[in-house]
Amino acid sequence: MKKTVDYKKNSNKILLKDRLDRKFYIEAKPNELFSSILNRNHIPLDAVIVRRNGEVIDDWLMRYSPKDNYIIEMVRAYHLPDFLSLLRLWDTNIYQQPIKADDQAYYTRRHFLHDSQNGDYKSTQSTFNKQDFVAYIENLFADGVKRETLIDENEHISLAISGGRDSLALGYLLNNTKESLPSFSVTSIHVSTFSKEKETSFAAEIAQKFGYSHRNISDSEVRNVFNFKIPTYEVMEKVKYDYNKAYSIGTAHAIMRGVVEYYSKVNGINKIAFGLMCEDIVTSILKSKFIGSPFLGPFKRKWGEFELIYPLWSITKKELTLYLEAIVPEHNTQGSPTQFDRGALDRDIYYLLADTLTTIFPGSAYQLFKGHQKETEYHNISLDYKQCENCQSTFNDSYKVDSNMHVDDSLCDLCKLLEKMNLIK
Incomplete structure (x- = not known):
């Protein structure tokens, strides 16, 4: 224009x-x-x-x-x-300044920063070549971990690793910034049931590369944790066709989290790192506001006897993708999602909102995170965490269950659904 x-x-x-x-x-x-x-x-x-x-x-x-x-x-x-x-969404002569083209430019990070002196926002941007971008992301990651005290000295953490971009980037960043962080050791846990062969291979590859203790959880182990009567894949097929995409992706994530919890406990680990990056957390907060379901975070959260941490909170999906492309392009491959990892319309809505918000208000996520953290710390009622009698995973019943499901405080929501479908022993 x-x-x-x-x-x-x-x-x-x-x-x-x-x-x-x-x-x-x-x-x-x-x-x-x-x-x-x-x-x-x-x-x-x-x-x-x-x-x-x-x-x-x-x-x-x-x-x-x-x-x-x-x-x-x-x-x-x-x-x-x-x-x-x-924002350069229109091409006018308003705010148009000479743009210096740089053939080596790899990425520009933009922010609207609040100016406490005049109460307004100012626009800032920083442009990086590939080498400087890698250093910037690693510094951003390390600063985020230290600022929110996500890792303590001499701590052993579980890394939930799917083999996709986010968890792979988290594995690389933990290794590449370890000199800047408190000393820690890692056990990586991969649930192969929901992953492609290449993703399973990637997960094992970086664990070996960085000296992480690694557990590749087989489907038989998943079945034992949840007491499934039939193979996990068939359980997921039944959930997918009896309900909808929202149940399907929710069930897959709940199973993976439950298994990671179970094998973390087996290894005596109570801190679990998940690869939730910036937009994942923004969408979780937005959804919590719209439907009234609590999301405690956004950097870490107490989850029963576990502490869940999100070390990628300061980095966007685009930045993670560019980071892997810069350092290990062979690991920056991610095919189409599996049939159980395709969310319903609500997932699309919240991610579109998050991406749009970042476009029109660069850097807004950081203010949203801090505001949400303050709100949850001062105004939320403490939640009563329980352990599921079937799968042993942690849950809370802070929101009402579907009125069509019978109420059973001994089971998590997933196992209530599976019991209703007669899929667990």
């Missing part, structure tokens, strides 16, 4: 007027839905009204016709064009 006042009538340009009476023109295609035009230009639907030949039209249903004259009017007095230009 370019700021101008010299377009001819019917040139497939639509006039947008902000509350300062400034004029901008945006591109339109014949027969294109106005909702598409607005979305494509990052204009919130609730921020504007659209007039056709002077009359208000429904901007969700109506389409653009070059035969008519259209004006998009802002209904709220904030500087949307300035803000979108600052």
Whole structure:
């Protein structure tokens, strides 16, 4: 988009007027839905009204016709064009500064930082070449671990490693920054039931490379932990087809967490590191706000007799991907998700919200984390943790179970479901 006042009538340009009476023109295609035009230009639907030949039209249903004259009017007095230009979502001459192109540039990290002196935010950005980016991510990781005291001196931790990008990156970062962290040892635990052969191989490979004690949990061991009557894969098939994708991915994650807990306890370990990165935690917080289910964190949480830590909290998925690409591109391969790792619509909604929030408010996750931490520390009721009599995993009943399920305080939600389906002994 370019700021101008010299377009001819019917040139497939639509006039947008902000509350300062400034004029901008945006591109339109014949027969294109106005909702598409607005979305494509990052204009919130609730921020504007659209007039056709002077009359208000429904901007969700109506389409653009070059035969008519259209004006998009802002209904709220904030500087949307300035803000979108600052974020480079619009191409205007507002906030446009000379950009120095650098052939060696690998990544630019952007932030809106609060200025305590004037109460406003300022935009900052830092650009890195590949070598500097690797050093930056490793420093960011180590600082995040130390700042939130995620690892104590001489501690033995379990690393839940799926063999996907996130857990592999966590394995590399723990090793590559160990000189900057308190001394610790690692037992990596991999549940092969839900992983592809390549992911299982990757998990074992980095454990051997870094001297991590490694456990590859077989399906028979998973079945023993949960007392399944049938193979785990068949259990998942039944859950998938009897319920929906949300149950399927939730069941897979609950089984993996329960198994990691079980074998951590076998090894006498009470601290477990999971590969939840920045957007994972943002989506968990957003979902907790929308549905009223507590998420304690965001950096670490007490979970019964365990402490769960999320050392990747300060790093985004994109940054993790770029980090692996820079140091071990052969491990930066991740195929399509398995049929049990495809979430329902709610998962898509929350991740889209998280990614969009990061785009329009760079660095917002850190403020969200700190605000959520303060809120949970001062206002949350302490939760009563229990141990499932079937799988021995930790759970709490702080939210109501489905009214169609019989209430049994001795079983976790997953085992209640599996018992209802007659899948456990």
